Amino acid sequence: GENVEQHPSTLSVQEGDSAVIKCTYSDSASNYFPWYKQELGKRPQLIIDIRSNVGEKKDQRIAVTLNKTAKHFSLHITETQPEDSAVYFCAARLFSYDKVIFGPGTSLSVIP
Amino acid sequence: EAGVVQSPRYKIIEKKQPVAFWCNPISGHNTLYWYLQNLGQGPELLIRYENEEAVDDSQLPKDRFSAERLKGVDSTLKIQPAELGDSAVYLCASSEVVTGELFFGEGSRLTVL
Numbered sequence: 001g002e003n004v005e006q007h008p009s010t011l012s013v014q015e016g017d018s019a020v021i022k023c024t025y026s027d028s029a030s031n032y033f034p035w036y037k038q039e040l041g042k043r044p045q046l047i048i049d050i051r052s053n054v055g056e057k058k059d060q061r062i063a064v065t066l067n068k069t070a071k072h073f074s075l076h077i078t079e080t081q082p083e084d085s086a087v088y089f090c091a092a093r094l095f096s097y098d099k100v101i102f103g104p105g106t107s108l109s110v111i112p
Numbered sequence: 113e114a115g116v117v118q119s120p121r122y123k124i125i126e127k128k129q130p131v132a133f134w135c136n137p138i139s140g141h142n143t144l145y146w147y148l149q150n151l152g153q154g155p156e157l158l159i160r161y162e163n164e165e166a167v168d169d170s171q172l173p174k175d176r177f178s179a180e181r182l183k184g185v186d187s188t189l190k191i192q193p194a195e196l197g198d199s200a201v202y203l204c205a206s207s208e209v210v211t212g213e214l215f216f217g218e219g220s221r222l223t224v225l
Contacts, residue, residue, distance in 0.1 A: 044155065089155070093212065100157075104154045105154045107152075
């Protein structure tokens, strides 16, 4: 089955710097890669996603890149702000109707 | 539009007691998921429903866990009997066909003493 690995497990950056979180997946047939943000005590919420027919996607300060050959995808947050502090989960899904498998998470701290 | 609703938000029980969690998905979402989330870890899939059919329950510990989704809408996850290691947050999520985006509920935090 699908397995998703995520690095680093913790990340601290100064406010205004960039943050990068990297994930790898095992099943080359996976075709959908969402990223979720979970603040302490709250539900995970989708912040951006990418499908396998696209190499990069941006939404304001957030971008995701996908390398299908290497089975890698990454989250990039620019101009980080204290409110970006949270746990970020990458995930992968095989098909439209298949299960979503999550990575172990990255705890991001943005230091003012 | 109401999001995914779960209850109870918090539950404290003694080991060997039963417990049940309820989930009401977003209207029109055919797919419903139950995930388990331990502290500091990512959500782990327990069971996935397509309408009323459980299409993936390979990770559900069937000796003590059970789930149902009557009429393809609300779902209930039950644990009987609960063990200390079951202490976690139980997340329900739903998705619709077009985008496949998962929408999560607030979760039910279980503490087993």
